[in-house]
Amino acid sequence: MKSAIELSVIVPVVERYDAVAELYGLYKKALEESRRPYEIIYVIDGDFGEVMESLKRLIAEGEKIKIIKLARRFGEATAMTIGIQHSSGSIIFTLPAYQQVEAYEIPRLIESLKNYDMVIARRWPRKDSLFNRFQSAVFHMFLNPVSEYKFRDIGCGVRVFRKQVAQEVSIYGDQHRFLPILAHKYGFRVREVDAAQSPKDTLKRIYSLGTYVQRMLDIFTILFLVKFTKKPLRFFGILGSAVFTAGFFILLYLLIVKIFQGVALAGRPILLLGTLLIVLGVQVFAIGLIGEIIIFTHAKDIKEYTVDQIIN
Amino acid sequence: MKDLSVIAPLYNEEECVRLLYEAIVRVLDPLHLDHEILFVDDGSKDKTFRIASELAQRDERLRVIGFRKNFGQTPAMAAGIDHAHGRILITMDGDLQNDPEDIPRFIEKIEEGFDIVCGWREKRQDKLITRKIPSKVANWLIGKVTGVPIRDNGCSLKGYRAEVIKAIPLYSEMHRFIPAMASIAGSRIAQIPVRHHARKYGKSKYGLSRIYKVFLDLLMIKTVVLFTSRPMVWFGVMASLAAAGGLLTFAYTIAQWSRSVGDSLVVLNGTAMLLGILALFLLFAGALSELVHKTGNLKMTTLADIRASFTGFEKQNLEG
Numbered sequence: 001m002k003s004a005i006e007l008s009v010i011v012p013v014v015e016r017y018d019a020v021a022e023l024y025g026l027y028k029k030a031l032e033e034s035r036r037p038y039e040i041i042y043v044i045d046g047d048f049g050e051v052m053e054s055l056k057r058l059i060a061e062g063e064k065i066k067i068i069k070l071a072r073r074f075g076e077a078t079a080m081t082i083g084i085q086h087s088s089g090s091i092i093f094t095l096p097a098y099q100q101v102e103a104y105e106i107p108r109l110i111e112s113l114k115n116y117d118m119v120i121a122r123r124w125p126r127k128d129s130l131f132n133r134f135q136s137a138v139f140h141m142f143l144n145p146v147s148e149y150k151f152r153d154i155g156c157g158v159r160v161f162r163k164q165v166a167q168e169v170s171i172y173g174d175q176h177r178f179l180p181i182l183a184h185k186y187g188f189r190v191r192e193v194d195a196a197q198s199p200k201d202t203l204k205r206i207y208s209l210g211t212y213v214q215r216m217l218d219i220f221t222i223l224f225l226v227k228f229t230k231k232p233l234r235f236f237g238i239l240g241s242a243v244f245t246a247g248f249f250i251l252l253y254l255l256i257v258k259i260f261q262g263v264a265l266a267g268r269p270i271l272l273l274g275t276l277l278i279v280l281g282v283q284v285f286a287i288g289l290i291g292e293i294i295i296f297t298h299a300k301d302i303k304e305y306t307v308d309q310i311i312n
Numbered sequence: 313m314k315d316l317s318v319i320a321p322l323y324n325e326e327e328c329v330r331l332l333y334e335a336i337v338r339v340l341d342p343l344h345l346d347h348e349i350l351f352v353d354d355g356s357k358d359k360t361f362r363i364a365s366e367l368a369q370r371d372e373r374l375r376v377i378g379f380r381k382n383f384g385q386t387p388a389m390a391a392g393i394d395h396a397h398g399r400i401l402i403t404m405d406g407d408l409q410n411d412p413e414d415i416p417r418f419i420e421k422i423e424e425g426f427d428i429v430c431g432w433r434e435k436r437q438d439k440l441i442t443r444k445i446p447s448k449v450a451n452w453l454i455g456k457v458t459g460v461p462i463r464d465n466g467c468s469l470k471g472y473r474a475e476v477i478k479a480i481p482l483y484s485e486m487h488r489f490i491p492a493m494a495s496i497a498g499s500r501i502a503q504i505p506v507r508h509h510a511r512k513y514g515k516s517k518y519g520l521s522r523i524y525k526v527f528l529d530l531l532m533i534k535t536v537v538l539f540t541s542r543p544m545v546w547f548g549v550m551a552s553l554a555a556a557g558g559l560l561t562f563a564y565t566i567a568q569w570s571r572s573v574g575d576s577l578v579v580l581n582g583t584a585m586l587l588g589i590l591a592l593f594l595l596f597a598g599a600l601s602e603l604v605h606k607t608g609n610l611k612m613t614t615l616a617d618i619r620a621s622f623t624g625f626e627k628q629n630l631e632g
Contacts, residue, residue, distance in 0.1 A: 302483075
């Protein structure tokens with residue numbers, strides 16, 4: 001019986017959640033429409049007493065739901081990873097615990113996976129406020145130079161993908177958000193599919209300043225992961241050399257001035273700047289070298305390629 | 313365990329695949345070895361993978377590994393090496409520029425007891441300015457820096473004892489430094505001249521842009537090579553330079569003490585302090601990378617154990 005499951009729906013309960021029973025009903029109806037044997041797994045990240053009770057009530061009513069409750073808050077990426085570990089289908093469908101897209105779009109999203117390895121929903125047409133759209137646009141403006149595939153709604157939690165994707169692409173921390181970018185980098189076929197946004201998703205999203213800083217750091221991390229994972233020396237090397245060169249030219253200038261015009265070095269505060277830049281340049285370069293040694297000593301564990309098929 | 317694996321990375325080589333396969337088979341069949349051929353398709357956009365798979369359906373000794381997308385020559389080699397079952401591995405280009413006829417001579421050399429046999433292209437059929445000259449310079453530089461004077465690092469036709477090559481980390485553009493890295497572990501290296509043909513089909517996929525990558529990789533290799541022999545030397549030398557600069561500046565400040573006033577003292581002392589800080593930073597960086605190096609699971613040090621007759625690296629082996 002268990003092996004017959006094709007589709008594993010994972011609902012991580014992390015922060016926001018809508019009325020559980022109602023949403024479950026919507027999802028269930030849509031999933032039944034797609035006519036594939038499926039299972040629903042709720043992963044509860046920490047203490048959500050209300051959600052637990054609603055789910056238990058649903059189970060008591062005879063619904064087949066798998067509940068995984070984490071001992072404390074681990075974050076969405078961990079919740080997702082654990083959910084995937086406990087899933088038995090070959091296709092993973094993640095749905096947020098609050099409604100992001102209209103439930104009737106679900107069967108179509110599943111179908112569109114046919115020729116792809118990962119399909120992520122893009123909430124379109126959008127119904128939410130200008131402010132939300134504005135901050136999302138800014139976020140993607142910073143993000144897109146990093147990624148080869150131009151994503152327009154990476155924040156959407158509605159994603160369908162083959163289990164292989166999650167197995168081959170390792171994510172941690174807050175990176176689940178960037179799974180599509182990493183998957184694309186690893187050579188999986190990824191695409192965005194438009195799905196009507198649910199009117200319930202229009203809540204104005206204003207985060208704390210810390211969250212915005214966190215997002216920026218995330219983009220920096222992903223830049224580093226996508227472009228320089230195995231070549232830290234390239235990244236830090238260029239940066240360090242640039243800073244070093246700037247410092248070098250300042251010192252060169254001072255030296256020329258001293259030799260030809262007899263201006264004492266000690267009288268030039270810019271000497272400090274020049275030295276500072278050189279020192280910084282060397283430090284950045286040294287960090288790159290350490291990074292490279294880390295990669296070098298672990299290179300046998302990290303595969304730089306992903307194999308699609310092996311014949312014979 | 314098979315006797316021999318021949319590994320060829322392919323990237324958009326639809327015209328060459330069949331010819332290459334036939335040429336390799338023509339050479340290997342008379343040898344009567346238990347062999348396999350590995351074609352690694354590096355995410356080709358043409359029919360390379362399809363043609364290779366068709367060939368593989370008829371010959372089970374041909375194995376084809378298909379990448380999800382283009383990852384580069386080194387990862388393709390690495391994949392071939394990871395999946396190979398042979399006792400001896402031969403790597404070669406997929407574009408027919410190397411001649412499979414040379415393979416038996418590689419096997420002979422390995423049977424003689426060498427761990428790595430590097431081919432060098434005797435009459436190289438490439439463009440002078442964009443290929444030959446940069447390659448000459450790179451070879452000279454690599455030889456000088458690593459202390460392993462390989463004539464032609466860019467030649468893909470090489471033979472390896474499997475346990476040696478499988479222990480060497482391969483990523484980025486590292487395949488050029490295999491001999492240098494192997495020498496760290498005391499492998500014995502031979503070089504033999506090989507034939508080289510002009511490219512008949514397709515066009516060259518690798519250009520001048522790699523030079524600077526090679527340079528950075530070289531720097532890294534040098535650091536690692538130094539680490540395995542004399543820990544912290546690299547960082548230590550740089551730290552001493554910075555410390556010397558700082559001390560000199562400081563001494564100069566002291567000497568000028570009576571004559572200078574206010575601002576100039578601040579500037580000089582500041583400079584001295586910065587250099588002192590750099591020296592400290594580099595020392596710490598050295599200690600940190602020492603730690604990383606010790607805790608990493610670099611298997612190269614175990615290579616020495618694999619080779620019962622550990623003889624160290626001998627330069628005369630390179631004359632071959």
